[in-house]
Amino acid sequence: MASGEEMEKLRPRLFGLAYRMLGSRQEAEDVVQEAFLRWHRAETGEIRSAEAWLVTVSSRLCLDRLRVLQAERQRYVGPWLPEPLLAEEPSPDYITELASDLSMALLMVLQRLSAEERVGFLMHDVFDCAYPEIAIALGKSEAACRQLVHRARERVRRDKPRFEVSHAKHRQLVERYVKAVQERDAERIAELLAQDAVFVSDGGGKTWAALRPVTGAERIARMEVGVLAKLPRGFAVEAVDVNGQAGMIGRIDGRTHAVTSFATDGVRILSIMRVLNPEKLSNPSH
Numbered sequence: 001m002a003s004g005e006e007m008e009k010l011r012p013r014l015f016g017l018a019y020r021m022l023g024s025r026q027e028a029e030d031v032v033q034e035a036f037l038r039w040h041r042a043e044t045g046e047i048r049s050a051e052a053w054l055v056t057v058s059s060r061l062c063l064d065r066l067r068v069l070q071a072e073r074q075r076y077v078g079p080w081l082p083e084p085l086l087a088e089e090p091s092p093d094y095i096t097e098l099a100s101d102l103s104m105a106l107l108m109v110l111q112r113l114s115a116e117e118r119v120g121f122l123m124h125d126v127f128d129c130a131y132p133e134i135a136i137a138l139g140k141s142e143a144a145c146r147q148l149v150h151r152a153r154e155r156v157r158r159d160k161p162r163f164e165v166s167h168a169k170h171r172q173l174v175e176r177y178v179k180a181v182q183e184r185d186a187e188r189i190a191e192l193l194a195q196d197a198v199f200v201s202d203g204g205g206k207t208w209a210a211l212r213p214v215t216g217a218e219r220i221a222r223m224e225v226g227v228l229a230k231l232p233r234g235f236a237v238e239a240v241d242v243n244g245q246a247g248m249i250g251r252i253d254g255r256t257h258a259v260t261s262f263a264t265d266g267v268r269i270l271s272i273m274r275v276l277n278p279e280k281l282s283n284p285s286h
Helices: 004-009 011-022 025-041 050-073 092-099 104-111 115-126 131-138 142-159 167-182 186-192 217-230
Strands: 193-202 235-242 245-252 255-264 269-275
Touching: 004 011, 011 025, 011 050, 011 104, 011 115, 025 050, 050 115, 050 131, 104 115, 104 142, 104 255, 104 269, 115 131, 115 142, 131 142, 167 186, 167 235, 167 245, 167 255, 167 269, 186 193, 186 217, 193 217, 235 255
Parallel strands: 193 269
Antiparallel strands: 235 245, 245 255, 255 269
8 A cells, every 4th residue: 555655746646637637726636635535435455556546536536527617618708718827836746747738728729628538638648547447437448438539639639739849939939028018019019929829818707808819919919008008007017937838927916917828839929828817816826
C-alpha cells in the first residue's frame, strides 16, 4: 500500500487530469478530494497501483460531473472559457504540472470533445492509461474505447494550434502587447495582432463582456482602447504566467478584474481569451 507521502505526490497529477477535463479549478479540486476519500474507504490491500486506481476513479467522477456541466453551459451567458490558473502555487509539483500543456488554447480544443471523448483521450494520450482502465472509467468495451480515443485524437490534431512557438517568442509578443495596452496605443496593439485575430471574453452575465467573438486586428485594438477609457483610474495591467504561458492580468486597486491568455504564431497574436467572470477570478491566487 502506498504511503501517505507517496499519495500526496499524486495530487498535482490528478488535479491536472481533472482540470483538463472540467476547466474549473474548484471542480478539479473537489474531484481530487473525493477520489482520495474513496481511496481511504476502499479495500486498498488488493490494489496493485494506487495511481492507476485514482486516475480511473477521478476520470469517472469527472465524467459524471461533465454531463451536468455541459447541460449548465448551454445556458451560460456569452462565450465560456476555462478558469485561468496563475503560476503562484507554493508546491514545486504543481509548477511541474503547470509546465505541461495546460494552455488555454488546448483546453478550448478539449471543450469541443464530448464528455466521453475527452475522458478517453486524456486518460490514454496524456496519462498513459491502458484501455482496460479506460473501459472501466467509461463503462464501455475496450474496442469501443479504442474507436472513441482514435476519433478524439483526430479531432484534437485537426483543431489544436498549428504553430509550435517557443516560450521566449510567445512571452516577447505578450510583453509588447501589455506595454501597448498600458500606453493605450491602438495602432501598436493592432500591429501585434494577426489581421484575422479573434478576441473572446467570458463575463458569464456577471459583468460586461462581448457576447460574441470580436474578429480583426483594428476592431480589437479599438475595442481595447475604448474599454480602457471607461475603466477607473486605479486600473493597471501587467504580464503574468497564465496556464503555464505568458499572459496578462488587469487589476482595479489591487483587485483582479481580468485575466487574459494569448495564442500566437511567434510573429503575431492569433487569439485573445479574456476571463472577466468574477466567479472565475475569486481564487486567492488571483
